[in-house]
Amino acid sequence: MEQRFQLQKAVAYGMASPTRSHFDVLVVGGGTTGIIAAIAAADTGARTCLVESSGYLGGTTYALGNVITFHNNRMEQVVAGVPQKLVDKLAATGGVARCGHLPNPGGQCGTVTLMDPATLNIVALEMMHDAGVEVMLQTIATEVLATDRTLKGIEVFNKAGTQELHAQAIVDTSGDADVAVSAGVPYEKDQRGSRLTATSVFRIGNVDHDALIADLKKNPERVILLEDPYLAKTRGLTPHEVMARVESIYDLPFIYLSNIVRDYIPKSDWHNWGITGIEKRDWGALSPFGSRVHISPSAASPTIVFLNTTNVHVDATDPSELSRAEMEGQQQVKLMVELLRRYVPGFKDATLIGSNPKISVRASRRVAGEYRLSKDEVTLGARFPDSIAKGAYPMSVQVESAKSERLHLYVKDGGDYDIPYRCIVPKEIDGVLVAGRCMSADREASGSSRNGAQCMAVGHAAGVAAALSAQNRTTPRLLDPNELRAKLIEQGAIV
Numbered sequence: 001m002e003q004r005f006q007l008q009k010a011v012a013y014g015m016a017s018p019t020r021s022h023f024d025v026l027v028v029g030g031g032t033t034g035i036i037a038a039i040a041a042a043d044t045g046a047r048t049c050l051v052e053s054s055g056y057l058g059g060t061t062y063a064l065g066n067v068i069t070f071h072n073n074r075m076e077q078v079v080a081g082v083p084q085k086l087v088d089k090l091a092a093t094g095g096v097a098r099c100g101h102l103p104n105p106g107g108q109c110g111t112v113t114l115m116d117p118a119t120l121n122i123v124a125l126e127m128m129h130d131a132g133v134e135v136m137l138q139t140i141a142t143e144v145l146a147t148d149r150t151l152k153g154i155e156v157f158n159k160a161g162t163q164e165l166h167a168q169a170i171v172d173t174s175g176d177a178d179v180a181v182s183a184g185v186p187y188e189k190d191q192r193g194s195r196l197t198a199t200s201v202f203r204i205g206n207v208d209h210d211a212l213i214a215d216l217k218k219n220p221e222r223v224i225l226l227e228d229p230y231l232a233k234t235r236g237l238t239p240h241e242v243m244a245r246v247e248s249i250y251d252l253p254f255i256y257l258s259n260i261v262r263d264y265i266p267k268s269d270w271h272n273w274g275i276t277g278i279e280k281r282d283w284g285a286l287s288p289f290g291s292r293v294h295i296s297p298s299a300a301s302p303t304i305v306f307l308n309t310t311n312v313h314v315d316a317t318d319p320s321e322l323s324r325a326e327m328e329g330q331q332q333v334k335l336m337v338e339l340l341r342r343y344v345p346g347f348k349d350a351t352l353i354g355s356n357p358k359i360s361v362r363a364s365r366r367v368a369g370e371y372r373l374s375k376d377e378v379t380l381g382a383r384f385p386d387s388i389a390k391g392a393y394p395m396s397v398q399v400e401s402a403k404s405e406r407l408h409l410y411v412k413d414g415g416d417y418d419i420p421y422r423c424i425v426p427k428e429i430d431g432v433l434v435a436g437r438c439m440s441a442d443r444e445a446s447g448s449s450r451n452g453a454q455c456m457a458v459g460h461a462a463g464v465a466a467a468l469s470a471q472n473r474t475t476p477r478l479l480d481p482n483e484l485r486a487k488l489i490e491q492g493a494i495v
Contacts, residue, residue, distance in 0.1 A: 019163045023049045023134070024470035025463070026167035028141055028154065031059020032067065032083075032452060033436035033459035034173035035124045040082045040463030041171070042131035044487065046470050048463075049134040049165060051141060051156060054357065057124040059175065060452065062117040063201045063356035065306040066296050067452035068254070070101050071110030072392035073228045073414030079390065081493030082463075083456035087113060089127065095119030097299040102253040105242050107227040108408060109393050112253040113453070114299040117356075141174070144182045150475070151183045151431035169466035169476055170432045173459060176317055176364045177438035185426040185434070186368040189317070190443055196362035196398050196406070197290075197311040200329025203353040204337065209249040209302040212295075212346030216252070217243045222263045224256035224292065228394070230414035249297045249305075257293040257344075261286065264343040280405055286339070288312075288332055291405045304353065308360075309336060316361040329359050362396070362437070362450065369440025370477070371422030378417050378445045379409065386481035387418035387495050388465075388488060389457035395447040409444065418495075419449060421481045424462055430475040435462035460493055 025041040027034050030052030038050040061067055070079045070087075090096045097114035104112050128135050136158065143155035145164065153166035172179040181187055189195070216223050220239035226232045246252050257263070261270075262278040270276070274284025280291045290311050298304035310332035314325035333355055340347040376382075378395055392415070394408040411417060423440040424433045434440075435458045437450035448454070465484050469476045485495050 021049070021163065021165050023047050023165065023167045025049070025169050025171065025466040026051070026153065026165055027171045027173060027463070028179050029059070029173035029175055029436070030054070030057045030137070031173060031175060031436065032061040033455040034059070034171070035128075036082050036086070036456045036459035037171045037173055037435055037463035037466070038133045039127055039131045040460045040491070041467040042133045043082070043491065044464050044467035046467035048132070049136060049167070050128065051136045051139050051154070051165070053138070053140050055138050056121045056357070058117060058120045060360050061115060062120060063360045064296070064308060064452070065115060065117055065203075065298055066253070067113045067115060067456070069109030069111055069393050069451065070113055070453045072411070072416040073107065073110050073230055075103070075110050076416070078392050078416045078494055079453040079457045081457070081488065081491050082460045083453060084492065086123065086127065089123050090115060090119060093119055093123060095123060095299060097250050097253070097297070102250060104254045105226065105246070105252060106224050106254045106256055107231045108254060108256070112296065114253055114297065116299040141179060144179055146183050146429070149184070149429055151179070151429055154179060168470035168473070171462045171466050172432055172434045172438070173436045173462070175361065175436060175438065177367050177434050180367055180426055180429065180432050180434050181365060183429045183432060185429045185432070187365040188368065189315075189365050190363060192313055192315070194398055194443065195313075196396060196447065198314045198316065198325055198329070198359045198361045199308055200310045200312070200326070200333055200355050200359050201306060201308050202333045202355040203298070203304055203306055204340070204347070204350045205304045205353045206349055206351045207303050207305050208346040208349070209297065209305070210346075212344070213246060213249055213252065215345040217246060219263070222257060223252070224258050227408065228410045228414060230410065234414070249302050253296060255295040257295065259291070260293050260339065260343070285335070289336065307336060312359065314359070314361070316364040322359070325359050330355065363446065365438050366446055367426045367434045367438055367440055369423045369434070370425045370427060371420050371440060373419065373423050373441040373445040373449060375409070375442055375444035378448050379412055381412055381415040381417045384418045384420040386421040386485070388421045388461035388484065389419040389454065390416045390494055391419055391449050391454045392416040393448045393451040393454065395444045397444050397447050419454070419458060421461065421465070421484060424458060425477050430477055433462045433465060433476050435459045457493065460491070461488055464488055464491065
């Protein structure tokens with residue numbers, strides 16, 4: 001006769017029922033959004049717990065090795081506060097390149113902040129400890145606990161079995177709005193072909209970075225420069241003049257090779273890859289790649305670079321699709337390493353260090369919030385009375401008619417836009433805030449607000465809002481935005 005046992009009870013050391021813990025603020029998801037939210041909540045006086053399913057902190061930033069953008073294209077700082085505090089602590093331990101924020105001649109963003117993933121994890125854990133955050137790693141949220149359309153807590157599972165975590169306010173930084181959606185928050189999700197692709201980010205070592213830069217200085221057309229029309233209009237520089245100022249790979253921290261087929265693969269080799277032309281649709285076996293190859297140097301060493309160029313269409317909420325995406329992403333990694341070694345200067349003797357722990361997702365669910373940020377508001381640099389953060393990165397939008405191609409739609413005049421508090425307050429369910437890429441925004445606006453520094457800034461606001469709600473014994477929906485803004489300003493945030 002078949003016998004079945006519940007795994008959690010087999011390892012639960014005799015627990016007959018879930019244990020319970022109570023907090024002021026519970027943050028679910030330990031990416032950079034969640035890191036900042038938890039620290040901010042604790043700094044505001046809340047007893048805080050962070051739950052993370054993996055064994056490390058940093059999420060997408062850990063994968064990419066960089067954060068964008070702390071500055072707009074006018075070089076005005078738009079993100080500070082707790083995110084800047086993290087950068088400063090990384091700088092003190094050698095975890096960022098140079099001063100931290102590096103100007104970006106490519107023009108996609110004002111600055112790039114290169115972060116060493118290992119150091120990021122260490123420093124984030126230290127900051128959690130110093131702030132008094134209780135960190136629960138390798139812990140999975142399995143159920144939500146709600147009454148009267150108010151989220152009260154979650155049930156989690158780890159090596160100790162099942163536990164209940166209750167809180168006055170919960171911040172969902174899971175990346176997929178898993179907690180909020182499970183509680184009943186309405187959401188939207190782009191269809192295949194219109195959603196931004198996911199990427200298997202990987203690292204390559206033993207790169208001759210001087211040879212790479214020398215080739216780009218000789219052939220500036222091979223790299224995207226001054227892409228924002230505002231920069232082309234105001235800087236008055238040619239690509240050759242821009243590259244003449246580049247002395248090292250850290251002067252070009254966000255490299256976009258504009259067309260690897262046109263610029264690097266000789267026509268005599270095109271038949272090997274099924275290539276019939278330089279247009280993306282004619283790339284044959286190379287068609288899955290993005291139309292540009294993205295390279296960023298590591299903060300740890302210029303001989304190590306991060307590659308963010310694989311592209312996989314995936315529904316991040318479908319486990320079978322995610323598994324397929326992981327496998328497909330690794331095949332693209334293998335192919336791209338071969339291309340780089342064979343054709344791109346500086347990569348002849350390069351070695352694959354490895355891919356990051358899991359595929360990096362750009363787009364998932366977007367919750368329905370009390371306000372929905374729009375494409376026009378991003379483009380025009382809209383201002384809001386309940387602003388809690390600012391964004392500046394262009395809207396990265398998937399081209400529906402061209403697989404694996406994206407457009408960059410820029411903020412007017414190199415500026416920035418406000419992100420309202422209402423965008424992280426979901427409709428219908430109380431007791432929860434949603435920060436990170438799942439905040440309330442349309443498809444285009446989300447293509448900007450999803451980026452690292454903006455998610456960190458929104459995480460700061462969400463953590464403070466949750467702490468203030470707990471202190472006031474109210475729900476985040478009823479929190480006075482002016483009180484929140486005042487506290488954020490007090491903590492150095494730019495609102």
